[in-house]
Amino acid sequence: xxxxxxxxxxxxVSNLFLxxxxxxxxxxxxIPEHVAAFKARQTAIAIHPNxxxxxxxxxxxxxxxxxxxxxxxxxxxxxxxxxxxxxxxxLQSDETLFIVSSTKGNMDAFDTDAFQSTRxxxxxxxxxxxxxxxxxxxxxxxxxxxxxxxxYLKTDRFKDVFIIGIDAVSDFVLFGFQxxxxxxxxxxxxxxxxxxxxxxxxxxxxxxxxxEPTKNAVxxxxxxxxxxxxxxxxxxxTGEGLYRAVNRAIKLSGIQHKDIDFISAHGTGTVxxxxxxxxxxxxxxxxxxxxxxxxxYFGHTLGAAxxxxxxxxxxxxxxxxxxxxxxxxxxxxxxxIQLITSTKEAPIHIALKTxxxxxxxxxxxxxxxxx
Amino acid sequence: xxILAHSYIQxxxxxxxxxxxxxxxxxENWLKAIYQNSGVEYPKFYKMDDLSKMSFLSSxxxxxxxxxxxDQENELALIFANHSTSQLTDTKFHDSYAVQGNPSPSLFVxxxxxxxxxxxxxxxxxxxxxxxxxxxxxxxALFIDQIQFAFNHGNSCCLCGxxxxxxxxxxxxxxxxxxxxxxxxxxxxxxxLYKTYKNE
Numbered sequence: 001x002x003x004x005x006x007x008x009x010x011x012x013v014s015n016l017f018l019x020x021x022x023x024x025x026x027x028x029x030x031i032p033e034h035v036a037a038f039k040a041r042q043t044a045i046a047i048h049p050n051x052x053x054x055x056x057x058x059x060x061x062x063x064x065x066x067x068x069x070x071x072x073x074x075x076x077x078x079x080x081x082x083x084x085x086x087x088x089x090x091l092q093s094d095e096t097l098f099i100v101s102s103t104k105g106n107m108d109a110f111d112t113d114a115f116q117s118t119r120x121x122x123x124x125x126x127x128x129x130x131x132x133x134x135x136x137x138x139x140x141x142x143x144x145x146x147x148x149x150x151x152y153l154k155t156d157r158f159k160d161v162f163i164i165g166i167d168a169v170s171d172f173v174l175f176g177f178q179x180x181x182x183x184x185x186x187x188x189x190x191x192x193x194x195x196x197x198x199x200x201x202x203x204x205x206x207x208x209x210x211x212e213p214t215k216n217a218v219x220x221x222x223x224x225x226x227x228x229x230x231x232x233x234x235x236x237x238t239g240e241g242l243y244r245a246v247n248r249a250i251k252l253s254g255i256q257h258k259d260i261d262f263i264s265a266h267g268t269g270t271v272x273x274x275x276x277x278x279x280x281x282x283x284x285x286x287x288x289x290x291x292x293x294x295x296x297y298f299g300h301t302l303g304a305a306x307x308x309x310x311x312x313x314x315x316x317x318x319x320x321x322x323x324x325x326x327x328x329x330x331x332x333x334x335x336x337i338q339l340i341t342s343t344k345e346a347p348i349h350i351a352l353k354t355x356x357x358x359x360x361x362x363x364x365x366x367x368x369x370x371x
Numbered sequence: 372x373x374i375l376a377h378s379y380i381q382x383x384x385x386x387x388x389x390x391x392x393x394x395x396x397x398x399e400n401w402l403k404a405i406y407q408n409s410g411v412e413y414p415k416f417y418k419m420d421d422l423s424k425m426s427f428l429s430s431x432x433x434x435x436x437x438x439x440x441x442d443q444e445n446e447l448a449l450i451f452a453n454h455s456t457s458q459l460t461d462t463k464f465h466d467s468y469a470v471q472g473n474p475s476p477s478l479f480v481x482x483x484x485x486x487x488x489x490x491x492x493x494x495x496x497x498x499x500x501x502x503x504x505x506x507x508x509x510x511x512a513l514f515i516d517q518i519q520f521a522f523n524h525g526n527s528c529c530l531c532g533x534x535x536x537x538x539x540x541x542x543x544x545x546x547x548x549x550x551x552x553x554x555x556x557x558x559x560x561x562x563x564l565y566k567t568y569k570n571e
Contacts (some may be wrong), residue, residue: 029505045476053474082439103483110461115505126547133513136456137485144502153519172461175468176479224524225500227449229490235482244445244498252524358480359489359499 016150017210017217018367020311021162022081025203025298026063029081035315038297038323039343045128045199045299045310053175059187061299062169070168070202071106072117078127078164078204091126095159097152098132100166101145102303107170128268129337138359140225142306143365147223153250157212165307166204173247174200180233188269190293190325191278191339193332198268201299205308219315221253223365233358235273239280239363242354246284249364255350260289262322262351264313265294268300269327273356278333292340296326306355306363317369318346372518372556376436377547378429379568380405386568387432413494420460420481421536423490425544430491430530441528447497448521449488450514450531452504456484459536478520487534499526509533511561518549527551533565
């Protein structure tokens, strides 16, 4: 049972604990492999001839060992890793819920049912007790999924929620981003003066949010989302939605702006997105807070991004390490912000994770290291 | 939680609180017919995909029921779900590159289901929380959970929707507006409301 107190809505207010479980990307299949890759300034983004429309060459972060049915293959790898690291009794418990965050599901089946394989794999490989809850809300899905997990735990019906963030590279999405001229010719350079677009990637990350402290956990303080109400495929010029989401997340978390030691930004590497984020952080008076984008390591992994970047944020907090914002070298936004230019040690007590995406969505969550 | 109003759209017409507002039986371009009948002037309508068009037309009816004292800008949450995500537009975008040899950016931007909530926010200047869920069928329990969570976060109103635009032509759009109140909304009531429309 939760050791919480009831607020005015009969909602149980209590501490929740977020821990990383597994991370599968072109950089590795374990968390330590990813930490080593980040420290070695390694990127998953490689130049792939013929990856783009009309056999054009594109930088993409692809797991080269997988040659077909990419989404299912990545999901199965992550589930295998999860089973090795967490006891089956917890995974299959009636008090455990699974939430899946994905923008597109399995694109090999887009014209029939893009999410059927997700349900089947979770049922066959894990025999989970409840049907998974699937969130598909563009690039903010991962952060929304973690925030939604907290809502479920506060009902007292569940003790653990496992959040799976996943998307696979597909011609569909690559050609779509190409048609929008949103892809960079080389690996993306978030927030840099020379940035010209994002690079797409694929990954699956799993985190666990629990009512009891778990191994490697940090405290989840709160989170929320806000729509820009401005444009369906471009960010607000004023960062309105991101500004509102972060302000509300701070309020819900019971902290102050000055308490935040590190921001894991969305930072796609497109001219307009990064400019918008810098403006929002400026309006929030967070222009002095160390910030990075992890897209330079992973590429933009869409529905996985919020989850895998939260995993590396937890690592940052535990190792007191600010990871370099890979791809950044010169200021390239009208509002100056504190991009991390080299990986270094620093105490991180409270961290903010943000995401912004198509449809005008913005989401934020706040984590605190237990002392 | 109290349902203030509800609407339903399918190729045969649009209903508000179970009363038919416009029948489109036999109309080939039935979404355009509903739009023209609505008296609403919003040229962006013509650019939207079918998920957004249906949600827009329904929300134009329902927004009139939002009580004046509600802070719509900040305290109105959007909770949407479907089974087929953006399948119809996905198929069209796929054809644009696989068949016509020219990936269409204007189709691609609609290949995410939550674009429809973005459209509603732009139209109404709603800056609140949004989330889009995928479930195998209309799931009243999912909606009731999410409405309760939205109220727990400080929202006072939720616009909820189940919106499908499938490649087999089976379009439907069920929207309902829920106000924060002491009353309970039970799963059966919500399920029955949806089923009543389905059988029309």
